[in-house]
Ligand SMILES: Nc1ncnc2c1ncn2[C@@H]1O[C@H](COP(=O)(O)OP(=O)(O)OP(=O)(O)O)[C@@H](O)[C@H]1O
């Protein structure tokens with residue numbers, strides 16, 4: 357579905373991604389782990405072109421999307437969910453969800469609203485349609501943010517630490533929704549420091565260190581039988597926390 361080839365990203369003199377190669381197949385649930393600052397968020401942001409890669413290719417549906425000038429279609433097909441939800445505080449839940457499909461003329465207003473209510477019903481938040489984000493809990497906000505991505509009917513969703521801004525009691529409702537989407541066949545790449553979730557949920561896990569993937573394998577291989585010394589030390593530090 358997506359093939360990332362020799363992806364590099366520099367910010368000025370600073371080399372952040374140093375040649376990432378990664379294949380995402382349809383239905384994959386890929387976990388990205390690694391120390392703070394290793395480039396996980398930058399990698400996700402490059403994949404949906406929030407950042408322009410310095411070098412390399414991102415092949416999506418047989419096209420190198422780095423070369424495209426119209427990005428709206430790509431952003432629609434490659435959804436992204438952020439740690440801080442990024443909802444518009446001045447818009448209601450319903451308007452947050454329908455804004456993009458109406459603006460991009462994917463749906464007329466009536467259809468978009470109908471679709472948004474249907475999705476909100478599925479996550480039992482339809483009674484909050486006319487509420488503002490500040491009236492929602494963190495877990496509810498994140499589920500609305502996920503629905504906002506879903507209404508665009510994406511082929512893949514990138515999650516950047518979707519639960520790390522949440523109070524512990526709200527993590528479950530968000531991971532449950534993510535699991536439901538995965539069971540329905542959604543392809544996803546997830547950055548998370550919740551290694552237990554990554555371990556049980558992801559079919560493939562990549563360990564990133566200093567802008568490079570040092571090891572990639574099944575969840576079992578990475579967590580139960582790590583080979584790379586830096587991965588071993590990363591895992592043992594987390595276990596001992
Ligand atoms: N817009 C930017 N301008 C300059 N440097 C940046 C920018 N975005 C990220 N960086 C740098 O790139 C490096 C990687 O950052 P990134 O946010 O991708 O790390 P991360 O692996 O997601 O870390 P964390 O686990 O803390 O979220 C960091 O050193 C960061 O300071």
Ligand SMILES: [Mg+2]
Pocket residue numbers: 396397398516
């Ligand atoms: Mg990050």
